[in-house]
Amino acid sequence: AQRVTQPEKLLSVFKGAPVELKCNYSYSGSPELFWYVQYSRQRLQLLLRHISRESIKGFTADLNKGETSFHLKKPFAQEEDSAMYYCALSDSGGSNYKLTFGKGTLLTVNP
Amino acid sequence: DAGVIQSPRHEVTEMGQEVTLRCKPISGHDYLFWYRQTMMRGLELLIYFNNNVPIDDSGMPEDRFSAKMPNASFSTLKIQPSEPRDSAVYFCASSLNPGGNTEAFFGQGTRLTVV
Numbered sequence: 001a002q003r004v005t006q007p008e009k010l011l012s013v014f015k016g017a018p019v020e021l022k023c024n025y026s027y028s029g030s031p032e033l034f035w036y037v038q039y040s041r042q043r044l045q046l047l048l049r050h051i052s053r054e055s056i057k058g059f060t061a062d063l064n065k066g067e068t069s070f071h072l073k074k075p076f077a078q079e080e081d082s083a084m085y086y087c088a089l090s091d092s093g094g095s096n097y098k099l100t101f102g103k104g105t106l107l108t109v110n111p
Numbered sequence: 112d113a114g115v116i117q118s119p120r121h122e123v124t125e126m127g128q129e130v131t132l133r134c135k136p137i138s139g140h141d142y143l144f145w146y147r148q149t150m151m152r153g154l155e156l157l158i159y160f161n162n163n164v165p166i167d168d169s170g171m172p173e174d175r176f177s178a179k180m181p182n183a184s185f186s187t188l189k190i191q192p193s194e195p196r197d198s199a200v201y202f203c204a205s206s207l208n209p210g211g212n213t214e215a216f217f218g219q220g221t222r223l224t225v226v
Contacts, residue, residue: 006153036215043114044154044202044217086154090213097142097206098167099215103153 002027004089006102013077014110021072021105023061023087031089033063033070036101038084047072047085057081077109117203117218124225129191132221135184136205144215145178145188146202154202160186193225 003026013019025031035047048056050063050070061072070087087102116135124130136143144159158168163180171178175194180186190197200222204215 043219044204046214049214088215097161097208097213098156098159099144099204099206100156101146101154 002031002089002091002098002100004087004100004102006085006087006105008105009103010106010108012108012110015079016076019074019077019081019107019109021085021087021107023070023072023102025068025070025087025089027068027089027091029091031091033061034088034090034099035059035061035070035072036086036088038086038104040083044086077107079109079111082107082109115203115205115216115218117201117221119221120219121222122224124193124223126194126225127192128225129189130193130197130223130225132188132201132203132223134186134188134203134218136186136203137216138184140205140207140216142206142208142215143180143186144204144206145186146204148200148202148220157188190223193223195225198224 005024007022033050036044037047038044048054059074061070063070084104084106086104090097090099118133141162145157147155147157157170158178159166160180176190178188200220202217202220204217206213206215
């Protein structure tokens with residue numbers, strides 16, 4: 001079974017401070033990992049995916065298969081980063097595409 | 112394309128009534144997902160379809176919940192009878208074929224309140 005764990009429900013940092021949102025997963029197959037973000041009053045949208053190894057809005061995430069983690073990091077948080085962040089997992093090797101989310105972490109960046 | 116369209120945006124209903132939520136996926140997308148979002152449980156996958164066929168409905172909480180996809184451009188999630196604990200935001204999402212580069216596009220959600 002696919003499972004995504006985000007241990008922190010709430011995370012509060014000051015502007016300019018580093019931020020790390022934790023994500024751990026359990027899956028026996030070949031997982032694809034994503035981070036989705038939901039800004040206030042907006043729809044959920046993709047932030048980044050591990051396969052692209054990209055940096056979006058200063059955020060990066062590295063897939064660590066040994067630790068089964070996909071933590072989201074940003075060296076200097078901005079107030080506009082305040083949002084709900086969801087880690088998600090899908091099966092890249094199966095014939096069907098089941099996208100499972102963690103419970104989310106609400107990030108607040110204080111001025 | 113206007114993206115994934117959900118209706119209604121808000122629904123307030125009395126306990127015991129039937130509720131129908133609607134979703135129009137992005138044209139050409141093969142996959143459609145229904146999620147429920149609550150503070151306690153986060154974003155839960157209820158059911159998903161591939162080419163209009165339900166693939167996994169293990170997340171549907173009870174028999175009171177049912178979902179259909181009669182064609183590629185329309186899906187419904189029905190709750191009958193509704194209960195106060197069903198109050199949540201329900202999201203619909205669609206995506207192309209599976210794979211690491213696939214992005215799920217979400218609708219704006221339907222906020223359901225059962226009183």
